[in-house]
Amino acid sequence: MIDVFQDAQKLSLYLAYNVNVDAIVYLRKEHIEKLIRELGSENVRRRMEDYPREINEPIDFVARLIHALKTGKPMAVPLVNEEMHTWFDERFKYNVERIGGQVGIIANLLANLDFKKVIAYSPILAKRQAQMFVNKPNLLYPVVENGELVLKKPIEAYRENDPVKVNRIFEFRKGTRFKLGNEVIEVPHSGRFIVASRFESIRIETKEDLKPFLPKIGELVDGAILSGYQGIKKRYSDGKDANYYLRKAKEDIRLLKKNKDIKIHVEFASIQDRELRKKVIYNIFPLADSVGMDESEIAHILNSLGYPKLADRIFNYNRIEDTVLGGKIILDELNLEILQIHTIYYLMYITHKDNPLSEDELRQSLEIATTLAAARASLGDIKSPEDFKVGLRVPYNEYGEFVKLRFEEAKRKLRTREYKIVIIPTRLVKNPVSTVGLGDTISAGAFTSYLALLRRKGMY
Template identity: 40%
Template sequence: MEMWEWDSIYHKSYEDIRSSIEDVRGIFVAYNSNIDAIKHIGVVDIEHLLMNVELKDVQEKVFEYPRQIESPSDLVARLIIAMRDGKAAEVPTNTTAIHDWLTDHLVFDSARMGGQAGIISNLLASMGIGKVITYVPWLSEEQAEYFVDSENLLFPVVEGGELVLKHPKQAFDPDNIPKINWILEFSKGMEVKFAEEHFVIPRDNRLIISSRPKWIRIEMSPELYERIPQLQADIDGAILAGYQMIKEEYEDGSTYMDYVEKAVNVIEKLKEGNPDIRIHVEFTSIQNKVIRKAILKQIVRQHVHSLGLDTVEVANALNVLGYEELAYSVINKGENAIVSLYEGAVKLLKELELERVHIHSLGFYICLVSKDCPVSTEDHLKALLFGSTVAAAQASHGEILSMEGTESGLDVPISVEGHNELEKLEKHLVRSGICCTEDFENGCISTPLYDALVIPTKVVSEPVATVGIGDAISATSFVGFLSKIK
């Protein structure tokens, strides 16, 4: 399909989903929200950081590829790696000393809502979704201030033995303290000189230093847990994120399996209240392979309907599911990377027994859908195009303040690179006998085992911010999907 034809379909799909989305009663969103301290790293900043660490240590760390930030050298090494590769990364730290070191050596540019669940809650509430019921176990007074002032944004609490929904600013625990992440953003084209290395950053992206203090727990009080089914009249779907906060072992002797079990129990409680509810998990970069595997096999498989991932997260998921060669092909971004990504989506749909797998990559989306999915491929395609439009608007302006504000995404051009990538995938699928050229034209492919949606997306050449774009893509596409079930 030519670019102008896609542009026409974008406009029609956007209007269609925008009207049907009013039928969605509400969404339950949990678990992670935090405060993001955002710093755009320039040449002077990286030079200053390098002056305050041992260069030899950083060189060694770059080679070792630290999976956790325990020292300033770890931090600078992971920043060098992220800038060199132009890849987004999220790396945990369990020590507040890293936050203190960054505060001493960098002044953040701004602070805003962070965490997948927090970002998604604010976005959907601003778009006017019926009810957005958000839940974070560590809601503090400071954190509550970063939730948008919207009457449809609610937080569940138990008062006098009854479930009550309040705005987060009326529901925080005064004893809780905020969780603060650092977002170190960098821009394409910046030259970096480090020891004997000299490179130019290939694309805009960021490194997230994710704070994991000891008191973080993915759980809820027994009183609230027992009343979750009472939300049945308020929600049609749930978007769950933040499972990366789970640790292998805790100081009190509990393990990751205790919190995996709690996570599954909450999903079952949601289903108890509404057997037709659809559960979406938004994946993220998880350094710990034990936790990554447990999330996929014990939480996602059989208990969840939908999974959202980016390219790196697909490779990480495939790796722990036993598809190391395919994972390498995805992450290597070679000539046939999109083919490997498509094949990876097929593996994930089957291995995790899902209803849908939505992969968002720069320039295109791949979404595989099971044959028993209650939404047609045509409507599913509309939901994806709607999600791309909203994400383009957010990338253009930095935030979405209303449903009307999403319409500007229609003015963003479709990615030429993404369109070209789809042509590569088309040739492979036709050669393999999976589909014919005509099937691929409208982005909808039907096979005996699954249906596939592949679309070129709208890409902002100079985004105001990159954090939260993937969350916007997945959340709004999923809500568009829900609107067609209704």
């Protein structure tokens, strides 16, 4: 496995579009009970039934937070009311502020793992975000100067007037118990609840000056990891809309592939609005080779594709058989080369039978992914390739054998002949430093090792 990891380090990657500041709160029982007291347990319960899909007022936040705590599922809900900044800041002291967004997290991870080159792009780059990137020669931000493409360290490329985007992350821990009225709730899994800022000023796009250089950037790298589409809004006050930005996003992928047929991984993230979610899936997935997502997200996607019952089963029971079935549907309907699903207890790849990698190789790639996540969960951050070993010391979760058994059962029940499907149990850290970004870490490890394995076989 180490040799595959070493081959992956030789790769160069392009990343776009989101770099945020994650302001993290470690949620305690007292925080939760105080919020419930402030807003009233009956009000919270009622709003939980309404299931608000964006945060406009405090009760929306508390309702969705409690829902996430009750299910123990990773969720993200957009914050659309800028006036709520003060409300949050008066109530929470942020324990940590660190780089966030798929680009921010994956850029620092790959740069610290000594990958050959990481070109990280975000349409906004304020000083605060630039300072959070690791300062290493292999992590660069693309700018256009005198009509030429120049790759600079983020700290030399930030723009004074760019907005800073702060997301609030609520880290919750398994076993936390609190009362909602007479109901005692115990959090079933550790995870994170993201309050994702969605404001007019931040557009998910490649700025016009850089756009003509995307084919050149494609030539410079071995693959691209794209994410951030979840930040597109339905409509903007200047008349632009989601269709406009998605058309631009499709153009970007075509340009990146224009001079060299690089593989594209799309890291999916929660999109609450059903219409928007559907648009992102139908516009972007068909242009991607590989897609990664967590268990809430696969359920959301299946809902959009018209499989609400299967979606509910996956969300509520996380059964392997259902995930295999759902994964096959997504792989086929959107015609992906490979789909990677990360859940609390297992990681899964689904590809078509003709994928050049063997099942054993696909498993190795997932092993690298979970090892990196375990290292990050143990240490908080991966600072050097040496940290990989820390992940290797984390044991598989206690349901490891059960996972394998259930998978064999699922394969017997379902038609799987036309596919290669592999599964591994996660190496699960009991008391993670934080969980936000572990999925991004898994997907970066999985996709880059997948590319490295293809390259070994002369297939890429």
